[in-house]
Amino acid sequence: MKNILEINNVTKFYKNSVKALENVDLNIKEGEIFALLGPNGAGKSTLINSICGIVNFNTGTIKINNMDIVKNYRTTRKITGIVPQELNLESFETVWNNVNYSRGLFGKKPDHNYIEKLLKQLSLWDKKDNKIKELSGGMKRRVLIAKALSHQPKLLFLDEPTASVDVELRKDMWDVVKKLNEDGVTIILTTHYIEEAEELSDRVAVINDGKIILVDEKDKLIKKLGEKTIKIELFEPIEKINGNLSKYNFTLDQTNKIISHTYNLNSNTTDITELLNDVKKDGYEIKDINTEQSSLEEIFIKLIKENNNELVRN
Amino acid sequence: MNWFGIKAIYIHEMERFRRTLFQSLASPIITTSLYFVVFGSAIGSRITEIDGINYGSYIVPGMIMLTILTQSISNASFAFYFPRFTNTIYEILAAPLSSFEIVLGFVGAAASKSLIIGCVIILTANFFVDVRIDHPLLMMFFLILTSITFALFGFIIGMYAEGFEGLQIIPILVITPLVFLGGSFYSINMLPEFWQKISLLNPVLYLISGFRYSFYEVSDVSLFTSTLTILTILIGCIIFITYTFSKGYRIKD
Numbered sequence: 001m002k003n004i005l006e007i008n009n010v011t012k013f014y015k016n017s018v019k020a021l022e023n024v025d026l027n028i029k030e031g032e033i034f035a036l037l038g039p040n041g042a043g044k045s046t047l048i049n050s051i052c053g054i055v056n057f058n059t060g061t062i063k064i065n066n067m068d069i070v071k072n073y074r075t076t077r078k079i080t081g082i083v084p085q086e087l088n089l090e091s092f093e094t095v096w097n098n099v100n101y102s103r104g105l106f107g108k109k110p111d112h113n114y115i116e117k118l119l120k121q122l123s124l125w126d127k128k129d130n131k132i133k134e135l136s137g138g139m140k141r142r143v144l145i146a147k148a149l150s151h152q153p154k155l156l157f158l159d160e161p162t163a164s165v166d167v168e169l170r171k172d173m174w175d176v177v178k179k180l181n182e183d184g185v186t187i188i189l190t191t192h193y194i195e196e197a198e199e200l201s202d203r204v205a206v207i208n209d210g211k212i213i214l215v216d217e218k219d220k221l222i223k224k225l226g227e228k229t230i231k232i233e234l235f236e237p238i239e240k241i242n243g244n245l246s247k248y249n250f251t252l253d254q255t256n257k258i259i260s261h262t263y264n265l266n267s268n269t270t271d272i273t274e275l276l277n278d279v280k281k282d283g284y285e286i287k288d289i290n291t292e293q294s295s296l297e298e299i300f301i302k303l304i305k306e307n308n309n310e311l312v313r314n
Numbered sequence: 315m316n317w318f319g320i321k322a323i324y325i326h327e328m329e330r331f332r333r334t335l336f337q338s339l340a341s342p343i344i345t346t347s348l349y350f351v352v353f354g355s356a357i358g359s360r361i362t363e364i365d366g367i368n369y370g371s372y373i374v375p376g377m378i379m380l381t382i383l384t385q386s387i388s389n390a391s392f393a394f395y396f397p398r399f400t401n402t403i404y405e406i407l408a409a410p411l412s413s414f415e416i417v418l419g420f421v422g423a424a425a426s427k428s429l430i431i432g433c434v435i436i437l438t439a440n441f442f443v444d445v446r447i448d449h450p451l452l453m454m455f456f457l458i459l460t461s462i463t464f465a466l467f468g469f470i471i472g473m474y475a476e477g478f479e480g481l482q483i484i485p486i487l488v489i490t491p492l493v494f495l496g497g498s499f500y501s502i503n504m505l506p507e508f509w510q511k512i513s514l515l516n517p518v519l520y521l522i523s524g525f526r527y528s529f530y531e532v533s534d535v536s537l538f539t540s541t542l543t544i545l546t547i548l549i550g551c552i553i554f555i556t557y558t559f560s561k562g563y564r565i566k567d
Contacts, residue, residue, distance in 0.1 A: 104322025
């Protein structure tokens with residue numbers, strides 16, 4: 001699949017000499033959902049704002065559909081939409097006027113049928129004549145999405161799309177994002193919520209201190225960096241660890257009936273077969289077995305910690 | 315050119331004007347009426363004529379200019395500062411709009427509002443005094459050019475203002491005194507020679523003088539100098555805005 005977005009060696013300094021982005025390289029494939037993860041101040045919003053033309057970057061190039069975003073800003077911006085992190089809206093304007101205004105800004109002639117369809121899709125149609133100030137936070141977030149989609153972009157940036165929204169609404173938003181992607185929109189989202197990236201994205205990048213420290217497919221990342229834990233539940237508790245089981249570094253729960261053994265999927269041997277055999281050899285009957293895989297959140301925290309330690313050492 | 319984009323900004327701004335139509339028009343009408351009561355009736359009863367023109371009629375161009383200048387500046391500065399304040403500016407910056415198109419949308423709307431208010435003041439003045447316009451085209455030329463120029467000036471204030479108070483500083487501390495001292499309510503020929511020379515340093519004097527010429531064919535300075543002054547301010551504002559936009563100052567950090 002071809003790249004819709006290519007970022008090469010982009011660096012951004014703010015006026016107070018704070019380096020917000022450092023030699024960022026990133027390619028986004030057409031049609032994917034890409035999650036950009038990172039702690040506060042990592043550079044996620046700066047990167048998105050640089051791509052969308054909201055802030056100027058200092059060095060490097062950014063191309064959308066193989067066109068430089070500075071030289072060909074008219075063409076590239078026409079196919080780009082952004083949903084900002086903050087609920088930045090004209091409070092005294094109606095939903096209808098707000099969305100049509102955005103479409104006009106992006107150089108598209110009025111299309112009331114499309115806007116009507118869009119508002120219906122986002123469950124905003126019955127609020128079209130309401131002023132923004134009369135809407136709930138969740139509704140405002142939907143208006144921002146409607147505004148970003150008003151000019152039918154091919155590439156959509158969602159900057160913390162579910163920040164400060166309740167769990168139910170977050171799930172609704174996820175459905176909206178999935179639907180947009182099914183309709184052919186490439187989506188790049190920044191998020192604090194790892195479960196959001198886990199639920200939605202095809203690929204993930206981790207950014208810390210202005211640098212991209214990792215880019216990979218989400219599933220591969222979980223597999224590559226993830227640890228698994230096997231939990232073996234026994235019928236009878238283990239009185240004392242001796243015999244064959246003494247060579248393993250496992251933990252027991254309070255009842256002494258559940259053995260937890262952690263292993264890495266990438267290692268050559270996981271010891272599972274041997275462990276199960278040894279449990280049997282030592283005379284214990286197995287009641288149940290289940291495995292748990294480390295979440296993206298655990299992987300993310302691990303990566304950031306490692307990166308921060310490296311920064312301190314340097 | 316992104317005409318739909320320019321139109322979107324223009325209509326969005328004019329819609330704000332429509333929403334606050336009463337406040338937008340009531341204030342200049344009441345102020346104009348008060349000026350006529352104070353200057354026209356109270357002071358005018360002691361100054362019958364200036365350059366052969368009835369005093370009440372003589373001050374009409376100055377009053378229109380005072381309103382046009384202050385309204386153009388406040389409309390444009392507020393219009394551009396407000397989206398900066400609410401952060402809705404992100405959408406304009408992310409849109410396929412050139413700096414020129416952004417300015418055209420905002421300044422066009424601010425100048426249009428001022429022109430509407432200017433015309434309302436001319437109508438209001440007619441209720442108090444006889445208003446004669448000897449050169450209507452020249453009057454419109456000055457009215458439009460002044461509205462655009464000072465809307466550009468307001469746009470600059472909107473770009474640089476740190477807060478709502480910042481929007482008021484230049485109009486209150488600079489523009490209003492310059493208009494009052496620029497011959498709005500008198501001819502500089504009435505001043506001692508020293509103050510006449512000082513008055514010639516005031517650019518607003520040239521605007522009022524040229525504008526008054528279009529009404530009554532009387533002026534303190536030549537029509538050419540007046541036209542040159544307004545064009546110089548206009549070009550200065552355009553250069554300043556172009557430079558500021560090219561640096562992304564205060565807008566694109």
